Amino acid sequence: MTNLKEDIQIRPLGDAALVIQLGHGIDEAIHNKVKYIMDLLEKHPFEGLIETVPAYNSVTVYYNPIEVYFSNGKNQNNIPYEIVDAFLQELLNRPFSSAATKERVVKIPVVYGGDWGPDLEDVASFHGLTPNEIIDIHSSTDYLVYMLGFAPGFPFMGGMDNRIATPRKDTPRLAIPPGSVGIAGSQTGIYPLETPGGWQIIGRTPLSLFLPEQFPPTLLQPGDRIRFTPITLEECQRDWMVTSWE
Amino acid sequence: MGIKIVQPGLLATIQDLGRYGVQKYGVIVGGAMDAISLRIANMLVGNCEEEGVLEVTLYGTSLLFESDELISITGGNLRPTVDGKEVPMWRPLLIRKGSVLKFHAAVSGCRAYVSFSGGIQVPIVMKSKSTYLRAGIGGFQGRKLQKNDVFECGKRTELGEELFQQLQIEPTCLSWSVNYTSFVTFHKTKTIRVIRGSEYERFNEESIKNFLSTPYSISTQADRMGYRLTGQTVHLKEPFDLLSEGVTYGTIQVPSNGQPIILMADRQTTGGYPKIGQVITADLPSLAQMQATDTVHFQEVTLEEAQMALLQQEKELYVLKLGMDLKRSQQE
Numbered sequence: 337m338t339n340l341k342e343d344i345q346i347r348p349l350g351d352a353a354l355v356i357q358l359g360h361g362i363d364e365a366i367h368n369k370v371k372y373i374m375d376l377l378e379k380h381p382f383e384g385l386i387e388t389v390p391a392y393n394s395v396t397v398y399y400n401p402i403e404v405y406f407s408n409g410k411n412q413n414n415i416p417y418e419i420v421d422a423f424l425q426e427l428l429n430r431p432f433s434s435a436a437t438k439e440r441v442v443k444i445p446v447v448y449g450g451d452w453g454p455d456l457e458d459v460a461s462f463h464g465l466t467p468n469e470i471i472d473i474h475s476s477t478d479y480l481v482y483m484l485g486f487a488p489g490f491p492f493m494g495g496m497d498n499r500i501a502t503p504r505k506d507t508p509r510l511a512i513p514p515g516s517v518g519i520a521g522s523q524t525g526i527y528p529l530e531t532p533g534g535w536q537i538i539g540r541t542p543l544s545l546f547l548p549e550q551f552p553p554t555l556l557q558p559g560d561r562i563r564f565t566p567i568t569l570e571e572c573q574r575d576w577m578v579t580s581w582e
Numbered sequence: 583m584g585i586k587i588v589q590p591g592l593l594a595t596i597q598d599l600g601r602y603g604v605q606k607y608g609v610i611v612g613g614a615m616d617a618i619s620l621r622i623a624n625m626l627v628g629n630c631e632e633e634g635v636l637e638v639t640l641y642g643t644s645l646l647f648e649s650d651e652l653i654s655i656t657g658g659n660l661r662p663t664v665d666g667k668e669v670p671m672w673r674p675l676l677i678r679k680g681s682v683l684k685f686h687a688a689v690s691g692c693r694a695y696v697s698f699s700g701g702i703q704v705p706i707v708m709k710s711k712s713t714y715l716r717a718g719i720g721g722f723q724g725r726k727l728q729k730n731d732v733f734e735c736g737k738r739t740e741l742g743e744e745l746f747q748q749l750q751i752e753p754t755c756l757s758w759s760v761n762y763t764s765f766v767t768f769h770k771t772k773t774i775r776v777i778r779g780s781e782y783e784r785f786n787e788e789s790i791k792n793f794l795s796t797p798y799s800i801s802t803q804a805d806r807m808g809y810r811l812t813g814q815t816v817h818l819k820e821p822f823d824l825l826s827e828g829v830t831y832g833t834i835q836v837p838s839n840g841q842p843i844i845l846m847a848d849r850q851t852t853g854g855y856p857k858i859g860q861v862i863t864a865d866l867p868s869l870a871q872m873q874a875t876d877t878v879h880f881q882e883v884t885l886e887e888a889q890m891a892l893l894q895q896e897k898e899l900y901v902l903k904l905g906m907d908l909k910r911s912q913q914e
Contacts, residue, residue, distance in 0.1 A: 347780055350860035351888035353830050355780065362825065374606075389605045389828040391852060396828025398605070401863070401889050402896050415889045484608040485826055485852030488717055492826060528608075529717055548707060548719045554607040 340432040343369065346421055349396060354420060356395045356428075362494050366393045367482055369432060371559050382423045383407035384416070390558050391483045392492070397424070440560045441478065444526065445567045445576065446517050446539040448474075452569070453539035459502050459519060470538065473497045475564040479524065481556050489528040489545035489554035493562065496524045508534035515541045517564065528554075539564075542576035583649050584734040585698070587727045588682060591642030596702055596721035596733075597847075599632040601710035605851040611831070612712040612720070615693055615806060615847045615870035618765045618899070619657035623697035625903055626654035626674050626760065628742030633701040634711030634721075638694045640873070643727075644684035645696075647677045651735055652699035652746040656760075658691020658768060658871050673759035676749035690768035691871040699742035703734040715806075715848070745910070758909055764898055766867040771797075771877040774865050777888050779834060779857030781824065789816035789840075793858060794880055798842065802874045806848040809869075811878070815840025816858060826854040832861030832869070846870065862888035864895045 345357040358369050370390045377388050377397070384403030389396045401416035408419050448471045449456040460467045479493040486492075501522040509532060512518070516527045518535030525535065528545035545555045556562065572578050587594070599620065600613025614620035614637055621631040636645075641660060655662050655671045662669050664681050671694075677683060685694060704711050704722055713721025722733060738746055782790070798813035817840050829835070833845045835855035844861060845853070847870070861869055862883065872878065883891075 348777070348860075348885050349780065349828065349857075350830050350832055351777065351863050351885060351892060353828070355827065360825075387603045387605055389851060391827035392825040394827045396830075398602075398828075398830065401892055405889075405893060415886050417885055417889060483826070483852065484606065486608065486850055488608040488610075490608050546717065548717065551708075552607055553604060553609060553708060558606070 338432060339429065340369065340372075341425065341429045343432075344428055346424060348417055351417070352401050353396055353398045354417065354424075356397065356424065358393050358395075360393055362392050362482065364480060364494075367480065367559075370395055372432060373428065374558075376427060380427055382420065384420075389483075389485075391485070440557070442556060442560050442562045444517075444541050444543060444562050444564050445572065446475070446541050446564050447569050447572050448539035448566055450569070453517070453537055455505070455518075455536040456538045459500065459536050459538055462502055463500060465499075470500055471566055473500050474519075474524065474538065475566050478561045478563050481558055481560045481562060483558050484554060484556065487527070487529050487531060487546075489547075489556060490525060491545075491556045491560075491562070493524060496522055498522060502536050504534035505536060506534075508532055509537075512537060513540065515543065515545070517541060539566075542572050542578045584732045585651070586646040586648060587729055587731045588644040588646050589642055589684075590727050590729055590731075591638065591640070591644070591685060593639040594643045594727045595637050595713040595715070596634050596704055596711055596727075597637045597713060598634040598711045600847070601708050601712050601714070601720065604708050605828070608851050609708065609717070610714060610848055610851055612714050612806075612848050613710070614695065614712075616657050616695070616766060616867040618867040618895075619693075619695045619762070620697075621899065622672070622760055622762065622765070622902070623654050623656040623695040625906060626656070626672070627652050627697050627699035628739045628745055629697060629699060629701055630739075633697065634704065635698070635702070636696040636727075638685050638696060640692060641685055641687045644682055647679055647681050647683070648732075649679050650746075650750070651677050652738065652742060652749065653677055653683075654697050655694055656697075656762065657693050657695040657766075659689040660685040660691070660694045661687055661689050662694065670759060672762055673757075674745050674749065676746065676753055688873065691766075692873040693871060698735040699746060700736035700738040703736050741910075760902060760906075765895065766871060768868075768871055771879070772868055772872065773879045773881050774869055775862045775883045775888065775891070776834065776859035776880045777862060777883060777885050779859045781818075781856035782858055784818050784820075784822065784856060785816055785836075785858055786819045789814075790858075792816060793842070794882055797877045797879055800872055800874050800876050800878065804874050806846055808846050808849060809844040809872075811842045811844065813841075816842060818856060822856075824854050824856055826852045829853040829857070830860075832863065832866055833857055834859040834861065844869070862891060864888070864891040
């Protein structure tokens with residue numbers, strides 16, 4: 337069991353945020369520490385904390401420097417950054433054990449190919465495989481959601497099989513419909529909103545990833561594992577009430 | 583009854599101080615580009631400081647008042663008129679039913695803020711009234727205002743009502759206006775203070791020297807999301823892979839073409855480009871008032887200087903608020 341404090345480095349991100357850095361690279365062991373720190377700060381917030389944002393190997397902590405400054409009582413010799421830094425050094429001075437936390441597995445139904453995955457054939461021929469082989473490989477692994485970003489509810493995931501890693505399209509599309517499932521390099525992702533982009537689109541899910549009327553406002557959370565489940569267009573229309581897709 | 587959009591102009595959106603607490607879901611903060619002008623606009627009409635206001639960009643927006651309303655206009659001078667006559671900014675104004683407020687052209691600055699006493703009545707989405715254009719949520723039906731849109735003002739606070747009544751009786755009685763010059767400036771060329779970005783050390787010496795000593799022009803690709811700059815390019819000592827991580831308002835990141843981009847109010851929550859610098863919070867309002875072709879000189883300060891400048895700004899804002907209360911009480 338190691339002390340968490342030994343693994344971290346704290347650096348400013350401007351004058352109203354800081355970054356807790358935890359090693360380098362995309363790694364589930366680091367991800368577990370990121371999750372642990374997120375939980376810890378939720379349970380033990382400091383005065384002036386605004387919010388935290390997890391990433392692959394960091395937690396960004398946004399704070400209100402004015403509130404932090406005045407939270408320090410009469411001792412106003414320290415600048416807000418120093419006050420937050422000292423708080424975090426103390427908070428994170430504790431042993432870390434990657435105790436098994438509950439993991440959600442979220443199934444994502446996907447209609448692969450055809451109009452819903454216009455690049456599936458190209459991806460298959462790029463690798464000398466059949467479209468069905470691409471679908472099998474893409475849907476037979478669980479993917480860990482490391483973080484959300486880029487667009488509301490967009491999951492940054494790890495774990496895609498390198499056999500289907502495919503470069504981005506030479507010319508990005510102007511509009512990719514929401515729910516599109518794509519591949520870019522060794523990453524796979526799902527578009528929550530209509531967005532321009534160069535990903536190879538291999539399928540589409542009828543699920544909404546961004547749910548602004550709910551809390552939390554996204555289908556996926558950091559730490560979730562997701563599993564793509566191939567469905568037919570008929571199943572999609574029957575089970576998901578999809579009457580038409582633009 | 584309410585405020586009707588006669589002409590939407592270039593871009594008019596409803597904004598407050600932003601949507602906080604949901605960045606971890608990839609939901610952007612958004613909010614007013616120039617938060618200080620928004621806060622002062624609200625103070626002037628007796629609103630709480632974070633109330634939603636109208637952010638008007640550059641020119642062309644006009645509004646018809648379907649009822650008497652207490653408002654104020656702050657931020658950039660976009661030459662506002664009421665029924666064709668120029669109106670003063672940075673003070674409470676009573677606008678009569680049937681009048682048209684129009685923004686003609688940017689004399690100085692880029693964005694004006696119109697506060698309505700009682701606030702703008704739109705649904706609160708994830709604790710904010712700010713318009714998130716790309717996701718189509720918040721503000722007025724999640725979009726920029728269009729011709730013939732009508733929005734209502736909320737119930738005035740006690741202070742707002744007092745000011746409203748005073749102006750009804752004696753329209754010229756509030757002849758003072760706020761001295762904003764210590765909070766936000768409106769020049770075409772500005773020195774903007776920065777602290778070092780997370781990857782500062784990874785840029786080569788010449789790049790850093792250029793970044794801090796040569797002018798950068800704000801390109802035409804400058805909007806609420808970010809300002810792309812043109813000037814001397816900056817480059818890394820050697821390429822390296824950076825994983826996406828949290829970014830913030832004022833983060834200056836550099837894509838591989840070497841032209842810096844400053845992230846603004848509608849930035850994405852995370853980014854993966856190396857960060858050379860970070861605009862200090864106290865200078866963000868002035869930066870937000872700049873537009874394409876304006877010139878920025880970056881000046882490095884320490885984190886301590888940045889935070890002290892912010893504390894000083896907040897102190898002056900507090901003094902301003904006290905001053906407003908004093909002037910109001912003298913008029914009773």
